[in-house]
Amino acid sequence: MEAILPGAPWLIAHRSMLGINKPYKITLNGKDYVLWQNQQGEVFALDNVCPHMQAPLSDGWICQNGNAIACPFHALEFDGQGKLHNADKVGSQPLLNTLELVIQDDCIWTYGGYNPKIPVPDLISKVSTGMNFLGVAGEKSINGTFLDSISINYDYNHQSGTHRDLFGIKANRIPVFEYDGYWAKVVQELDREDTTWNDILRNPVILTAPKTYTGVLEYAFPSLTTFRTDFSLGEILQIHALYPETPTKTKTFVLVYSQPKHPILQPLMGRFVLNAVETVIEQDTHAIETSYPRQPAKIRLPNEEIMFLAQKLYRDW
Secondary structure (H helix, E strand, O other): OOOOOOOOOEEEEEHHHHOOOOOEEEEEOOEEEEEEEOOOOOEEEEEOEOOOOOOEHHHOEEOOOOOEEEOOOOOOEEEOOOOEEEOOEEOOOOOOOEOOOEEEOOEEEEOOOOOOOOOOOOHHHHHHOOOEEEEEEEEEEEOOOHHHHHHHHOOOOOHHHHOHHHHOEEEEEEEEEEEEOOEEEEEEEEEEOOOOHHHHHHOHHHHHOOOEEEEEEEEEOOOEEEEEEEEOOEEEEEEEEEEEEEOOEEEEEEEEEEEEOOHHHHHHHHHHHHHHHHHHHHHHHHHHHHOOOOOOOOOOOOOOHHHHHHHHHHHHO
16 A cells, blocks of 8 residues: 555554563554564564464464564564574574664654654653653544544544533633644633533543633644643543554554542542543544545534644645
């Protein structure tokens, strides 16, 4: 397939998604790779296809020393450079291509084999300083194009419909919208509907959500959307990652951080936020996957210039 946005840096995983000595499969721009990390924290990435009889290495296992992966068909072992290990001998030439990785702040990035067009953004380290990492939520392959998937992250009007049951947003103001190249920042002021008894019974933690709150979003096109807000329990940070698996499938996951007002609130805050993020991703996925093919819009809503910016960056890449 023709690569989507060649030369873009893609956030493909967080260390916590790999575990230790566990194969992890990703698909990027139509190619499958297997990732793993050893006990020392070194991360390796190879083509996922065994060069013997084309078995998926991600169905195999990590060898005892952690530096090689075994094929599930015939237990052939390949090290992190793609060389075959057989009968205590190491092949002189790699039989598998490696995927070059860039690791920053436990985040695993790659250019997918293309020459970098823009640097790996430092947005995550900037927005997460002083916050506690809660985990990864909402990992999902979406049956939708990358452009459709990224557009919904820049669409501030869909919350009133797509996420109506979850947040009950009745008003959404955008007092700040600024951008510079591939970076953008938005400030949202959101008003919620009155909380009902049914809302409380479904999710008692909703009592901690203010009637009006401010969210700050920052973007590093094309891979990252960050959302930070302050509730009575403390600050919450979500970092949404997107990358193209195929022309019609997009991978997403969310890194979740918090800064509770009191340490005792951390477990409660973690469960609430991770569950809410899972629901948001499910709702966004449903919206993307059930929409009909895109046609020129006959209606214009406020603040859509933010979404148009992302679409322009995509077209002009």
